[in-house]
Amino acid sequence: MSGGSAPGTGHTYSVPELQNIAKELRRDIIQTIYTAGSGHPGGSLSELEILIALYFRVMRYDPKNPGWPDRDRFVLSKGHASPGFYAVLSRAGFFPREELSTYRQLNSRIQGHAHPMTPGVEMNSGSLGMGLSFALGCALAARLDKKDYMVYALLGDGECDEGEIWEAAMSAAHHKATNLVAIVDRNRIQNDRFTDDVMALDPLDRKWRDFGWRVMETDGHDLDQLLATLEKARTRRTRPTAIIAHTVKGKGVSFMENNPGFHGRAPNAEEFQKAMEELA
Amino acid sequence: MVAQRKMASTRQTYGETLLEMADSFPDLVVLGGDLNVSVFTHLWRDKYPERFFDFGPAEQNLVGVGAGLAASGKVPFVSTFSVFGVGRPFDQLRVLVSQPGLNFKLVCTHAGILTGEDGMSAHGIEDLSLICSLPSFTVISPADTVETVQAVKTAASEDGPFYIRLSRAATPVVHDDDYEFELGKAELMREGEDVTIVATGVMVSVSLDAAEMLEAQGLQARVLNVHTLKPVDEEAIIAAARETGAVVSAEEHYFHGGLGSIVAQVIGGNHPVPLEMVALQGYSESAKAEELMVKCGLTAEKVKEAALKAVSRKQ
Ligand SMILES: Cc1ncc(C[n+]2csc(CCOP(=O)(O)OP(=O)(O)O)c2C)c(N)n1
Ligand SMILES: [Mg+2]
Numbered sequence A: 001m002s003g004g005s006a007p008g009t010g011h012t013y014s015v016p017e018l019q020n021i022a023k024e025l026r027r028d029i030i031q032t033i034y035t036a037g038s039g040h041p042g043g044s045l046s047e048l049e050i051l052i053a054l055y056f057r058v059m060r061y062d063p064k065n066p067g068w069p070d071r072d073r074f075v076l077s078k079g080h081a082s083p084g085f086y087a088v089l090s091r092a093g094f095f096p097r098e099e100l101s102t103y104r105q106l107n108s109r110i111q112g113h114a115h116p117m118t119p120g121v122e123m124n125s126g127s128l129g130m131g132l133s134f135a136l137g138c139a140l141a142a143r144l145d146k147k148d149y150m151v152y153a154l155l156g157d158g159e160c161d162e163g164e165i166w167e168a169a170m171s172a173a174h175h176k177a178t179n180l181v182a183i184v185d186r187n188r189i190q191n192d193r194f195t196d197d198v199m200a201l202d203p204l205d206r207k208w209r210d211f212g213w214r215v216m217e218t219d220g221h222d223l224d225q226l227l228a229t230l231e232k233a234r235t236r237r238t239r240p241t242a243i244i245a246h247t248v249k250g251k252g253v254s255f256m257e258n259n260p261g262f263h264g265r266a267p268n269a270e271e272f273q274k275a276m277e278e279l280a
Numbered sequence B: 001m002v003a004q005r006k007m008a009s010t011r012q013t014y015g016e017t018l019l020e021m022a023d024s025f026p027d028l029v030v031l032g033g034d035l036n037v038s039v040f041t042h043l044w045r046d047k048y049p050e051r052f053f054d055f056g057p058a059e060q061n062l063v064g065v066g067a068g069l070a071a072s073g074k075v076p077f078v079s080t081f082s083v084f085g086v087g088r089p090f091d092q093l094r095v096l097v098s099q100p101g102l103n104f105k106l107v108c109t110h111a112g113i114l115t116g117e118d119g120m121s122a123h124g125i126e127d128l129s130l131i132c133s134l135p136s137f138t139v140i141s142p143a144d145t146v147e148t149v150q151a152v153k154t155a156a157s158e159d160g161p162f163y164i165r166l167s168r169a170a171t172p173v174v175h176d177d178d179y180e181f182e183l184g185k186a187e188l189m190r191e192g193e194d195v196t197i198v199a200t201g202v203m204v205s206v207s208l209d210a211a212e213m214l215e216a217q218g219l220q221a222r223v224l225n226v227h228t229l230k231p232v233d234e235e236a237i238i239a240a241a242r243e244t245g246a247v248v249s250a251e252e253h254y255f256h257g258g259l260g261s262i263v264a265q266v267i268g269g270n271h272p273v274p275l276e277m278v279a280l281q282g283y284s285e286s287a288k289a290e291e292l293m294v295k296c297g298l299t300a301e302k303v304k305e306a307a308l309k310a311v312s313r314k315q
Helices: A015-036 A041-058 A078-090 A097-102 A130-142 A163-174 A204-210 A223-234 A269-280 B008-022 B042-047 B059-072 B082-087 B090-098 B113-118 B125-130 B145-157 B204-217 B235-244 B259-270 B288-296 B300-312
Strands: A073-076 A151-156 A180-186 A214-219 A242-244 B029-031 B050-053 B076-082 B103-108 B138-140 B162-165 B187-190 B197-201 B221-223 B228-230 B245-254 B275-279
Touching: A015 A041, A015 A223, A015 A269, A015 B187, A041 A151, A041 A180, A073 A130, A078 A097, A130 A151, A130 A163, A130 A204, A163 A180, A163 A214, A163 B029, A163 B050, A180 A204, A180 B138, A180 B235, A180 B245, A204 A214, A204 A242, A204 B059, A214 A223, A223 A242, A223 B228, A242 B245, B008 B029, B008 B042, B008 B103, B042 B050, B042 B187, B050 B090, B059 B076, B059 B082, B076 B082, B082 B090, B082 B125, B103 B145, B113 B245, B113 B288, B125 B138, B125 B245, B138 B145, B138 B300, B145 B162, B145 B245, B187 B204, B187 B228, B197 B204, B197 B235, B197 B275, B197 B300, B204 B245, B204 B300, B221 B235, B228 B259, B235 B245, B245 B259, B245 B300, B259 B275, B275 B300
Parallel strands: A073 A151, A151 A180, A180 A242, A214 A242, B029 B050, B029 B076, B076 B103, B103 B162, B138 B162, B197 B221, B197 B245, B245 B275
Antiparallel strands: B138 B228, B187 B221
């Protein structure tokens, strides 16, 4: 995998093995946020299986050469959910796991919102709505450079309130960016409340379809379904593909699940204990 | 030696002040962008749901709708974090709000590096520069909660676009409860004739500490709280330059286009004297607010050093 143009990550994990990785990384997420005393657990836990499917089966990349020109690109547009991303990147070999404990600390490479100073991070983030435009730029560059890499952008559902998402959507279809895949982490919660209370998004599938995209839906935690959907998204491409991944915010920790209160707050000592017990 | 001050949250004060104004300003409406708990407008949202609108994270729309409400006789208070409320909808603020001079109030929290752990994209270090470049805006950067209450009430009472800049972190209270805020008039917080420290926002408290340290070294520093950056109190700044012969500006903002630039314009055009700027030199990073203040040199020690340097440059 390293160096040349060999496709794939070299990972051949089975689904049960991926599920074990998910369990391990959920603990990393909780530990990372607890150590920092701040961060965004909800969206980190909801996105996790999506990232695991991408990084441990679907995408080709070289952690020893993060800038490898032929790599598939992943763009975390919902940059606050960086702890989930960092857990995956370190597990994939981009940087040592010990660095997770420096998250949000002075002089760290592991910033509060994902920033390209971290190996494996493509885009600076933290201001919602920008990632799909950036991903489209990466996708168009592949065409110019005659490369066959794919570009995956992960969007929050609250993030889809931003107009720029829909400007990017319209233009991606117009420019026929068939190597672009937008994945919406549809956990139905944003910063303050449930998306239905802040800004109703449904019917979300029709919105993407009407903007000229091929639309797929999947359970965002079921790795079999996710892998099948991501595989399908790579084939028979005539339009950009949107995958609506139905997820549970805070997935895996009972008191965080579907709880808007854990969008952007660290667990306290007692909650940390309880979460780690549940994830043991 | 350095004063111990009570800490209080200006953003919480903002949310509470809005509630106080609900009856006296029947046209007041509040607009938010999915950060209402963080900016404390959830207090208003839950009490006056019919006078509240949430647009989610969609700041261009947020400002555009606010402009339409203002043009229809409402008094919109639009609130989110400073990076999202100033940067993202800048053109809407320029064309829809500033150019027609609408009665529109933008109150943003989480300004500057006091936002801490969220990191550089969340640090509003350019907001004063951007918003001061919009001709119609009145710009206020309160030093504490006491000043925030009066700044918010003043913004509601006065016609035209206002920007009020608040922090995420609780900040030291430097005013007594009987303090009277006067829009556009710098507040003389400490008299002195050797040097003047012109400060705004959280740096007012830091500068008062610096003045005490200077006193211990035999220097009397005047401290001016420039809460209104636009229109700025030119008279007070010119008088400070003339009477003390050296000036230091202190702000929790990038050194381009903020208080330091404004002070430089005023003294350069009227009464040139040595000026030292204490301000941010570039982007920062994720860390605790207090740690960032030290790393970025926004400390009493650094203000003191700047004052000594300004004094040493006197002719
Ligand atoms: C432009 C912009 N406006 C506001 C915010 C503040 N903010 C941070 S996260 C968030 C909610 C995001 O919700 P969602 O996209 O659903 O994320 P998830 O549920 O996946 O965590 C908001 C409003 C921001 N980061 N950027
Ligand atoms: Mg969400």
